[in-house]
Amino acid sequence: MIEAHSLTKRYGERTAVDDLSFTVRPGVVTGFLGPNGAGKSTTMRMLLGLDAPTAGRAAVNGRSYAEHRAPLHEVGAMLEARSVHTGRSAYHHLLALAATTGISKRRVNEVIDLVGLGSVARKRAGGFSLGMGQRLGIAGALLGDPATVILDEPGNGLDPEGILWIRNLLKGLAAEGRTVLVSSHLMSEMALTAEHLIVIGRGRLIADTSVAEFVAQAAGDVVRVRTDEADRLCSLLAGPDVAVTALEAGVLHVTGLSSDRIGRIAAEHGVVLAELTPQQASLEEAFMELTRDAVEFQAPAARLVEAGGKGLAA
Ligand SMILES: Nc1ncnc2c1ncn2[C@@H]1O[C@H](COP(=O)(O)OP(=O)(O)OP(=O)(O)O)[C@@H](O)[C@H]1O
Structure with a gap:
């Protein structure tokens, strides 16, 4: 279980994380989403005791990271996949990590097999592809057989087979009763992997909900209509709370x-x-909708026009 209580982090004038509270429960994969710069990495670093909060506190399995006597057994994390000594082999990298906490060689070999790096384990990690580096990072996170797993963008650089592998791995870890918090920019993948979501924007909580509820909430009552008389129908539908967008x-x-x-x-x-079809939003659309006001860098969005207004947006 992960708990954030009013977590706040300021860097000078900039508030990266702002009074953030949430709980991540065991048994399901929880996705951690937010636009670039929303504060996800900063939050994860505070959960792991790598950054001190300006205010508030974080606990993993009931205690702050620093209070755990064997933290690798409590929480396994991968924040930056490339934080590897590039001259070392994958095997020796993991062995060095294991040695610091009394983890056996047998476990090192186990996690190497678990992440599918068996054939390259003795090769220099510096020569690894991004996907292999991710697998090595995940191996490091799982080394201590932790009850809680925190992964920042684990799908980064993985090919479709690798993405499927990580999806099944994360679901398997959750099914074993572990707490799994995972950030990702791959919305379609998150929709297939996570059951629960914590969404932040500008350091603040936007949603703490199931994937299904998140999508339903954002979908609203969008209806797709196809007709040869689009302009006329648009005028007929006019009303104070009605918006019509012409997509094509x-x-x-x-x-x-x-x-x-x-x-x-x-x-x-x-x-x-x-055609007259009530729309089910994708997670991506739901995310765009709910975080629209929280993105730092915004491209011009498609215009929405009130029905019966000055005309249709192209
Ligand atoms: N060490 C730091 N010093 C100053 N500002 C920082 C520092 N670390 C992060 N920030 C700022 O805090 C905000 C949150 O950054 P953070 O990296 O946590 O966001 P993120 O959600 O992980 O973004 P991304 O999806 O792009 O990785 C950003 O505006 C960032 O510029």
């Missing part, structure tokens, strides 16, 4: 009205609909 010719995305209501309005006015 003849296709409208409507929010603020149910598909039932849209269908009735169209029928009343003889507008023929070729």
Whole structure:
């Protein structure tokens, strides 16, 4: 179990993490999401005692990291996959790590097999690909057979097979009753891996919810409508809380009205609909929607136009 209580970290004027509280429970994979610069890495470093909070406190399995007598057995982490002595082999890197906490050679060989590095374990880690480096980082995190695992972007640099492997690994670790907190930018992957999400933006908590609820909350009542009379339908749907976006010719995305209501309005006015589909947002869309105000660097977004307003956004 991981607990953050009002965690705050300031760097001079900049507040990287702002009064952040959450609990990560064992048994499910929890995704840790947020736009670039949201404070994910800073939070993870504070959970691991690598950064001191300006205020608040963090606990892993009931105690702060520093209070654990054998921290590698409590929490395994991979923050930067490349924090490896590049001249050492994967085997010797792990052996050196193991030696500091009395972990056996047998366990070193076990984790090497677990992450699929058996054939290259005696090679210099400096020559490893990004994906192999990630596997080595994960091996290091699992060395102490920890009850809690914290991984920052573990899928980085992995090919599709590697991504599938990490998904199954994380789910397996959670199924064994471990606490698994994992950050990622790969939303589609997170949707398949995580059951629960903690989403932050500008250092603050945006959501602490299940993946299903997160998506449902963001999806709102978007309905996809296809018709040859898009402009006319747009005027007919006009209302104070209704927004219509034209994504392509003849296709409208409507929010603020149910598909039932849209269908009735169209029928009343003889507008023929070729499609009327309530939309399920992807995790990516839900994430973009809920963190829109929290991103640091923003590209111009697609324009939304009130139905019946000055026209449709292209
Ligand atoms: N050592 C530091 N000194 C000053 N500012 C820092 C330091 N570390 C992080 N920051 C700032 O704190 C904020 C949060 O950074 P952090 O790396 O935790 O975000 P992140 O969510 O992990 O981002 P990314 O997804 O890009 O990795 C950023 O604005 C960053 O510039």
